[in-house]
Amino acid sequence: MHFNQPKEFHDHLLLREFIKLLIEMGHIDIAKKLYDKYIEINDSSRNVLLGSNILLYFPVDYAMDTLDKIKNDCEEENIHSLIYNCPTINSDRFVDFCISLGNSLKKDDGFSIDMLFSHLLVVDCSGREKELITFLEEKLNLGYYIIGSLNVLANIGTDLSVDFLMKYLDSSNDSLKQKAFYIIRYIKERKNIDWYNDLEFSSSCVPLVNMRGHPPNFPHRLKTLISRRLQITLELLSL
Incomplete structure (x- = not known):
């Protein structure tokens, strides 16, 4: 398969298998170039959001750099798809990502914030308790219905x-x-x-x-x- 053909970059499931194989073989740099090309070709299309869970297989720094780029380039109508498809990365930067993305959501997006914060239930947030409380308190005071998001405090x-x-x-x-x-x-x-x-x-x-x-x-x-x-x-x- 020739990877320089755009049509071959629109199947995120196939791409994921290629990337997994490359990383398992130790070809991380090639895998990064492949995923960068995928983002370039698809630009801000829904395929990028569907393929964002592939980042779970990459080193944390690259995964978070790319996830932040996807978030910044994401159109407002696709934010919910990003929340649904994004990988759960056990990193302090991922906590920042969730708080930042949560702050961009509107008052009637409480369910999406709950879904976003459900990622944090399996992330080590032990050093971020104060910031999470600040976020939750601010949203509750503004009338956001984010009761499910409070679960993040149960374990930390x-x-x-x-x-x-x-x-x-x-x-x-x-x-x-x-x-x-x-x-x-x-x-x-x-x-x-x-x-x-x-x-x-x-x-x-x-x-x-x-x-x-x-x-x-x-x-x-x-x-x-x-x-x-x-x-x-x-x-x-x-x-």
């Missing part, structure tokens, strides 16, 4: 995240209130702190602060049948 959260989430226990939005409750509880349990004794929830899952014991209709059997950690996981995924 410290007392800083707990303090941030505590204020939402009084929110008029039940979904936000529930999410804050379960993430705080998850953070506490990671530290082996049994926070659940002083904070329970009713059968409707609305948190009740400083309540000892269970409300009369609390599902005792459910609590005994499902381990606490599994229950927390299911609750996080369901919101």
Whole structure:
């Protein structure tokens, strides 16, 4: 196959297999040139966005340099496709990428921000807690519906995240209130702190602060049948 034929660069699935093979054989520079040519030929077309997940196979610096270029060249109507197709790269720069891209989205794009931040659930964000809280707080204050994005704090959260989430226990939005409750509880349990004794929830899952014991209709059997950690996981995924 002759790689200088433009038509041969429009199949991103075929290109991915070529690049994987080249990298496995140690020909990283050739793989980079091949992908650079792919971007050049397709310019800002949807093929570039569909092919962006190929970057997962490249070294981090090249992958992030290219992903940033794709983001900067991406037309507004294609941003959602970029979010859906972009690779998850375990890099501090990828956290910057998600925050930057999230800041470019509008108020009615809360679902896209949630999808974008779902990438960060498997990225080491432990050193970025403060910045992530700043982003989340700003968007929530502006009325963005990004409740799912709060999940990023579950695995990295410290007392800083707990303090941030505590204020939402009084929110008029039940979904936000529930999410804050379960993430705080998850953070506490990671530290082996049994926070659940002083904070329970009713059968409707609305948190009740400083309540000892269970409300009369609390599902005792459910609590005994499902381990606490599994229950927390299911609750996080369901919101």
